[in-house]
Amino acid sequence: MAANITFYDISSAPPLRTFAPNPWKTRFALNFKGVPYRTEWVDMPDITSLRERLGVPANRTLPDGTPYHTLPVIQDAKTGALLGDSFEIALYLDRNHPDGPKLFRPLTTGLTAAFNAQVDSIFTKHAALCSNMPFDPQSEEKIHDIFAKRAGVKSWNDLQMSDEQRDGLMVSFEADLGELSKAYRHTGGTTDH
Incomplete structure (x- = not known):
């Protein structure tokens, strides 16, 4: 099955590997549900420009109130969805990929x-x-x-x-x-x- 979902993760020092906690949550969710995806690695200083280019607003703020752009972000070519928060991504995966295991218990x-x-x-x-x-x-x-x-x-x-x-x-x-x-x-x- 072709991967419709592009998963944006934070790049590490070589050798390239996943290490950041929030992208890990999304990677685990995608793998747990068996949803095909491809990873696009993003250098941390480029996260803000990526989110702005994709039109995904910041989901956190710094102590001074300015927007703080983080990863993960997923882009679903099939539905057009762009999501930039691991929790919202998990909800989306349960709604749009109902086959297989659920990430959330009912009413939780x-x-x-x-x-x-x-x-x-x-x-x-x-x-x-x-x-x-x-x-x-x-x-x-x-x-x-x-x-x-x-x-x-x-x-x-x-x-x-x-x-x-x-x-x-x-x-x-x-x-x-x-x-x-x-x-x-x-x-x-x-x-x-």
Whole structure:
């Protein structure tokens, strides 16, 4: 079956591989549902121009209120749909590809949206942990500027920390994820559909 969906993912340092959490969610959803797609790799500094060219508005804002353009984006040649948020993409896939497994249990979309917002908040709070991500060296300086803006600091250097500070931030990250995990388990968090 030909791939009607173009999936835009963030390119990494060589060797090219997927690494960013939000595009991973969409890649997992596409694979789980068995939907054919082709990947277009986008260098992080080019994300804004890609979204603007495609007419996909920013789905996040920086601490100063300016638009923040992220990936994933999918473009469905069959329906003309252009979506730029992993949660909205998952909803679209369930609606437009009803065969196969469902990504959402019935009547859980609102809870899942709240859970997703909390995950995003936790990852933003701990953005400094991204300093070891496999950024493409050719655009690393621009990427550092993007992450500094997202974290609400003046420069990438403001995100650098000692091993002890990093360990402390990891403890905070794990604690926040632990609380999120409790909420998930409380809702009967299971993959049974």
